[in-house]
Amino acid sequence: MAKKKLNVGMVGYGFMARTHSNAHSKVGHFFDLEYQPVLKAVCAPEADKTQAFADKWGYESIETDYRKLVERKDIDLIEICAPNNLHHDIAIAAAEAGKMVLCEKPLARTGAEGEEMCKAVEKAGVPNLVSYNYRRVPAVTLAKKLIDEGRLGKIFHYRAVFLQDWTISADLPQGGQALWRLDAAVAGSGVTGDLLAHCIDTAIWLNGSIKDVTAMTETFIKERMHTETGKKQAVGIDDACAFLAHFQNGSLATFESTRYARGHKALYTFEINGEHASIQWDLHDLHRLNWFDHRDESIVRGWRSIHVTDSDMPYMDKWWVPGLQIGYEHSFVHQIADFLDGLAKGKPASPTFREALETQHVCDAVLKSAKTGKWEDVSV
């Protein structure tokens, strides 16, 4: 049967636009879906670079203004792979034009912005999704299954870190491609909205809602040259953040993130300790899930490292044969596969804008607590 076409309008040609475009190109080869994405148009202000991206990835056309893109009759889905300060306006414009919206994380710079985005997609009744792609790494999806089956028993502890080391040099400017992350006006916050947002999304997904938090943040380098003004300007982002949290289920959590951990490029790890068992996951070794089960016979009890490649593991029946692992890019293929499957079944893939707003509220509470020095409740 001929597949239904889903015309994609991509905003941005940077890092995430590559992961999303790659996912669209591959998904139909590996998943049996009613819909087939068509790379219709890519949009960014710089026409030459946007055209080069279109040529490389096979987009049919380009736009240089997202307002034109969202108004186009031949576009069904707008994908927001642009810096955080643009998510709000693009998502609302897209929803008002009746387009589906797939937005990169974090949903917005603040909960207030996120709330307006939720209202816009809900009013328009358009399918929507936020790209918290780590949920769709098979080992992380397996962790969710094991927890939901009750295999860990009551959960006591959740521990997450996300460590990088790329902003240690004081010579690194703020603003512009990729470096917009160092500019608070564009990014909203530093490691909290960029890296901890991933950790918080996974944590809520695996272990339920977070009740309250107490946090500390630090900005190690107080001034950096701004690429747009050519002047040294104050740095407003958090370079590092650590916080404690209570989950609604009574378990305790520690979260830590920094871009000043020499030797770590993208060390996202989590560990969950339950009454019967513990699990650990590490992005640097993303196809493995470590598992310890106290119920094992004592003479063989110990941590085991599950190689998540067998065909009964989440998503793995769609790829190669047992023993052959997949990687980072595949989490985006799974994301679009789930989105398209959700469209066909009328059952939205998670996290929707509304679901992802919870992470935004936790980020807001973390940043507020770092200022007040007090425990802060997470808004609901």
Ligand SMILES: NC(=O)c1ccc[n+]([C@@H]2O[C@H](COP(=O)([O-])OP(=O)(O)OC[C@H]3O[C@@H](n4cnc5c(N)ncnc54)[C@H](O)[C@@H]3O)[C@@H](O)[C@H]2O)c1
């Ligand atoms: N899911 C993840 O793991 C993950 C990883 C990295 C980034 N992100 C998120 O993805 C988004 C984009 O990040 P990135 O790393 O791709 O950034 P990037 O700097 O590599 O690319 C940003 C793109 O946005 C375009 N852009 C800037 N202004 C624009 C405008 N007015 N209209 C249209 N396009 C515009 C730029 O030309 C550029 O192509 C951010 O929200 C970021 O937080 C998510």
